[in-house]
Amino acid sequence: MDLEALLGCLTTSSCVVTQTVSGLIVGMLLFLVAAGLTLIFGVLKIVNFAHGTFYMLGAYLAYSVFAATGSYVLGVLAGGLGMAAFGVLFERFLIRRVYGANVLMQLLICYAVVLICDDLVKLIWGPDFRAMGMPPEFQVPPLFIAGGVVPPFYIVLIAVTLVIGGALGLGLGLTRVGKTIRAAAINPDMVSALGINTTLLYSMVFAVGGMLAGLAGGLAAPVRSLTPGMGFSILIESFIVTVIGGMGSIAGALIAAVVLGLIRSFGTIGFPLFTEGLMYIAMIIILVVKPSGLFGKEIV
Amino acid sequence: MGRTHTLRDIAIGCLVVAVLAAIPWMLPGKAFQDFVIRCASMALFATSLNLLVGYTGLSSFGHGLFYGLGTYSFALLMQKTTVSLPLAFLLTLLISAATAVVVGAICIRLRLIYFAFVTLAMQMLAHSVIISWVGLTGGDQGLQGGIPRRVVAGIDLGNQYNLYLFSAAMLVIGLLLMRHIVATTFGTSLRMIRDNETRAAFLGISVWRVKLTVFVLAAVFASVGGMVMSLFVSGAYPELINWPISGDAIFAIVMGGVGSFLGPTVGTMILLLLNDVVTRQTEYYGLALGLIILLFALGLRRGVLDFVTERLGGRPAGGVH
Numbered sequence: 206m207d208l209e210a211l212l213g214c215l216t217t218s219s220c221v222v223t224q225t226v227s228g229l230i231v232g233m234l235l236f237l238v239a240a241g242l243t244l245i246f247g248v249l250k251i252v253n254f255a256h257g258t259f260y261m262l263g264a265y266l267a268y269s270v271f272a273a274t275g276s277y278v279l280g281v282l283a284g285g286l287g288m289a290a291f292g293v294l295f296e297r298f299l300i301r302r303v304y305g306a307n308v309l310m311q312l313l314i315c316y317a318v319v320l321i322c323d324d325l326v327k328l329i330w331g332p333d334f335r336a337m338g339m340p341p342e343f344q345v346p347p348l349f350i351a352g353g354v355v356p357p358f359y360i361v362l363i364a365v366t367l368v369i370g371g372a373l374g375l376g377l378g379l380t381r382v383g384k385t386i387r388a389a390a391i392n393p394d395m396v397s398a399l400g401i402n403t404t405l406l407y408s409m410v411f412a413v414g415g416m417l418a419g420l421a422g423g424l425a426a427p428v429r430s431l432t433p434g435m436g437f438s439i440l441i442e443s444f445i446v447t448v449i450g451g452m453g454s455i456a457g458a459l460i461a462a463v464v465l466g467l468i469r470s471f472g473t474i475g476f477p478l479f480t481e482g483l484m485y486i487a488m489i490i491i492l493v494v495k496p497s498g499l500f501g502k503e504i505v
Numbered sequence: 506m507g508r509t510h511t512l513r514d515i516a517i518g519c520l521v522v523a524v525l526a527a528i529p530w531m532l533p534g535k536a537f538q539d540f541v542i543r544c545a546s547m548a549l550f551a552t553s554l555n556l557l558v559g560y561t562g563l564s565s566f567g568h569g570l571f572y573g574l575g576t577y578s579f580a581l582l583m584q585k586t587t588v589s590l591p592l593a594f595l596l597t598l599l600i601s602a603a604t605a606v607v608v609g610a611i612c613i614r615l616r617l618i619y620f621a622f623v624t625l626a627m628q629m630l631a632h633s634v635i636i637s638w639v640g641l642t643g644g645d646q647g648l649q650g651g652i653p654r655r656v657v658a659g660i661d662l663g664n665q666y667n668l669y670l671f672s673a674a675m676l677v678i679g680l681l682l683m684r685h686i687v688a689t690t691f692g693t694s695l696r697m698i699r700d701n702e703t704r705a706a707f708l709g710i711s712v713w714r715v716k717l718t719v720f721v722l723a724a725v726f727a728s729v730g731g732m733v734m735s736l737f738v739s740g741a742y743p744e745l746i747n748w749p750i751s752g753d754a755i756f757a758i759v760m761g762g763v764g765s766f767l768g769p770t771v772g773t774m775i776l777l778l779l780n781d782v783v784t785r786q787t788e789y790y791g792l793a794l795g796l797i798i799l800l801f802a803l804g805l806r807r808g809v810l811d812f813v814t815e816r817l818g819g820r821p822a823g824g825v826h
Contacts, residue, residue, distance in 0.1 A: 252618060302803055308564055308618065310802060313759050316752060317798035320791035328789065441629070441748075448622050478644075482633030485626045489611070492623045496615050 211475030222353025224470045230359055230428070232466025233366035237421035239443035239450070239458040240373060241414030247390045247453030248410045251300060252308065254315035256443065257436030258322045259415050263288045263422025264431050265330055268337045277340035277427070284423030285416045292415020293408050300411070319436065326433040335431040343427070362424055369420060373413075374455060386410060390453065445488045451501020461499065514684055518677040525673045529666060538669040542737050544777055545676035549730035550750075551757040551769035552683055553723040558755075559763035560687055561719050562699035564617065566751055567624030570608070570631050571601050571724035573746020575731025577635065577642065580741040583652045590657050597732060598725050605724030606717070613716045625748065632746050647742035652735065662736060672733050679726055684766060686722060695719055760801060762808020771810045 214220035242256045263284035271280035299318065303311050343358040377383035389396045389406055397403045429435070446465055450457025465484060472480040491498060529538060550572045557563040578600045582593040612623050635642045642648055655662040662668050686692055694715050697705040706712050735741055744750070753776060754769075761772025783793045805812045 299799070299803075306806075307759075307763075308621070309558065309755055309759050309763075310806075312566075312755060313798060313802050316756070317795040317802070319795075320798075321795035324789045324792035324795070328792075444622060445626075448619070452618070476637075478637035478639075479633055482630055482637065485630040485633060488626045489623060489630065492615060492619060492626070493611055496619050 207475055207477070211471065214471070214474050217352075219352030219354075220474075222351050222355065224474065225467065226353070226355050226359050226363075228467040228470030229363050229463065230466070231469050232463040233363055233370075234421045234425050235439065235442055235446055235466060236370060236459050236462035237366055237417045237424075238439055239446035239462055240370065240455050241417035242443050243447040243450070243453055243455060243458045244386075244417075245410055245414045246447065248386055248393075249300075249304070249407055251304070251311060253300075253414065254312055254440070255295065255318045255322075256414070256418055257438075257440030258319050259288045259292065259418035259436075260422040260425075260439050261326065261431075261433070261436035262291060262322060263419030264426045264429070264435070265326055265335075265422075266419070267423030267426045268330075268335060268431055271337060271340070271426070275341075277342070280426070281420060281423035284426075285420035288419025288422070289412040289416035291419075292411040292413075295415070296408055296411035301407075323433045323436075330431070330433075332433060337426040337431065339427050358427065362428075365424060366421075369417070370455075370459060373417070377455065382409070442484065445484050447498075448488055449491045449498055451498030454498065454500035457498055457500030510688070511685065514681055518681050522670070522673055522677050526670055529669070535665060538665055539737075540777065540781070542669055542672040542733065544773055545672035546730045546733040546737065547753065547757065547777065548770040548773040549676055549679045549733065550727050551754045551761075551773050552680060552766075553726035553730070554751075554754045555758045555763060555769045556683060556686070556695075556719055556723045556726070558758060559768070560692065560699065561695045561716065563613070563716065563720070564621045565612075565624040566621040566748075566755070567626070567628035568723065568727055568754060569746060569748065569751035570624070570628035571605060571727035572731040572734075572750055572754075573628070573631065573635075573741075574601055574604060574724075575728030576735040576738075576741040576745045577648065578728070579732045579735045580648050580652060581641070583654065584648065584650055590654055590662070594732060597728055601724045601728035602721050605721040609717045609720035609724075613713065613720060625751070628746065628751060629748060632743060632748075635743055635746060642741075645743055647744075648740045651739045655736075668736060672737070675729060675733055679729055680767075680770070683726060687766065691715070691718070756798070758808070760798075760808055762811030762814075764808070765810040765814055768808045768810040772808065775809065 214224060238256060238260050241259070242253055245251055245253050245256075266287045267277075267280035267284035269280075270283040271277055274280070295318065299314055300311070303314055339358060343356070343361070345357055347354045347356045348360070349355070377387060385396065385401055385406060386409075389401075389403060393403055396406075442465065443462075446458055446461045449465070450459070450461035465487070468483055468487065469480055472483045476483060525541065550568070553571075554565065554568045557565050557568065575597055578597040579593055582588055582596055583590065586593075588596065608624075608627050612620055612627065615623055636645055638644070660667055660671075662671055687695065694705065694710050697708070697710065698712055698715060702712055705715075731745065734745060738745075757772035757776050758769040759772070760775050761770065762768030765771075779794060779797060780790075784790050787793055801809070807815075
């Protein structure tokens with residue numbers, strides 16, 4: 206514990222700016238992953254324990270496409286679309302068989318997929334760390350805001366994630382498909398009785414969730430080292446986000462993700478070894494005080 | 506379940522220990538003994554988790570907290586204090602029970618997935634504390650330096666064969682006690698809470714108290730498994746309290762069968778065998794294990810022992826439906 210360092214950071218503007226921006230990066234990427242997780246849970250009542258794997262595969266896919274074409278935009282798109290397709294296959298061939306089964310059975314299926322994908326990544330890309338490196342268009346001098354160093358890529362990253370989050374919110378709120386998805390979250394039988402193809406809808410939800418995680422992976426690739434098993438820590442963190450924000454609430458996920466990102470970036474200064482502990486404590490307090498999370502509805 | 510059943514179970518238990526005692530005379534070498542020790546530790550842990558999952562319907566993802574707490578408390582008591590081994594054993598049981606009262610009081614009023622997550626968070630919090638409290642626990646290097654004072658009543662638990670017999674005896678005693686617990690009226694209340702909590706409450710069962718009691722009992726048995734592991738590895742390591750340890754136990758009970766009392770034990774044996782065989786054959790352990798899990802989970806759709814009992818047309822499995 207180093208409270209002096211934390212206090213020192215909080216009183217210098219350059220440190221506050223740097224840590225806030227890096228906290229926002231962590232938070233916004235986390236939000237994309239957690240939004241998919243919370244959407245899948247809200248509609249299908251399935252906890253997708255393999256969601257971190259989507260993120261990992263998205264990052265590796267973006268890495269390879271970027272290496273082949275030199276275009277970062279194509280890489281990110283490949284990560285997103287590839288994981289949308291993977292999500293559909295995953296739902297269709299595995300998860301669909303355990304709807305309504307014991308949650309431990311669902312956990313086991315996802316655990317198996319995580320094990321398989323981690324090893325497949327090891328087979329294809331090797332067991333060592335991979336670094337994508339900063340795409341050339343972002344290799345420009347950093348900005349200085351109030352004395353804090355901010356790479357332009359970070360600004361772009363935050364802007365892009367905000368746009369994706371906004372599009373998701375508008376899509377769910379205003380479009381016909383979005384309204385159907387929200388209706389299915391409340392009463393799937395009624396939606397089905399009204400003649401809407403819920404099977405297709407469920408595939409679509411998994412596609413959207415997979416795409417969000419894949420995009421997050423692709424966007425994160427330049428600033429994270431890629432390694433088999435990188436999905437696990439983001440999985441645990443996005444669980445914490447969905448639980449704190451309220452399972453099924455996108456807005457809750459956004460707020461919780463940003464808070465968690467800030468806890469992480471400032472926590473590493475004050476409590477370098479106990480940053481994760483801080484997140485677990487936050488989660489336990491929320492669950493004890495308000496089990497349904499900040500924005501969740503009471504779920505029996 | 507009457508007296509005769511209890512006597513029969515005890516007789517079977519004694520027989521198992523006797524057979525296990527004889528095997529090393531025919532099958533020399535450490536591999537089998539190592540396997541039984543690891544099996545005993547993990548099976549105690551998995552069966553104790555099944556008290557919660559299979560019998561009470563409490564899906565805990567963080568039961569490894571008490572397994573890891575068992576290893577660390579026991580190893581710390583033996584290394585940092587001068588208490589004797591049996592006393593350290595009893596103190597560890599007390600520490601686990603006390604911790605379980607606090608953790609359980611916080612967790613058990615939450616339902617389903619929330620209960621699962623908060624238990625996992627509790628375990629990971631303990632893991633974070635152990636990693637960051639380097640001075641006491643050795644941080645991510647683990648608690649090295651061995652377990653001293655292993656000679657109890659003239660028996661040296663540092664000796665492989667003695668530790669092997671001790672582990673087998675702990676497993677059999679633990680299983681008999683847990684078997685007894687689920688056979689009592691208390692065990693019936695557990696199943697009633699699992700099947701219909703509201704009805705149980707109407708019939709005058711104090712649901713909260715019963716759940717907390719079984720949570721504490723399960724924690725105590727899990728810590729016994731942890732202590733066996735601590736003796737085996739001569740210390741305590743962060744891996745023993747990290748999330749995959751809970752994952753392994755869940756794997757064991759779902760593979761073996763939540764509806765059969767011995768399901769978790771069978772599942773543990775399957776898990777460890779797979780582990781040993783597959784890691785010897787290939788470095789892509791996860792790939793092989795994942796495919797086998799999918800095959801089992803989607804093919805049988807229930808644990809192996811549950812599947813066998815149902816196929817044999819035996820009594821209907823009493824587990825999660």
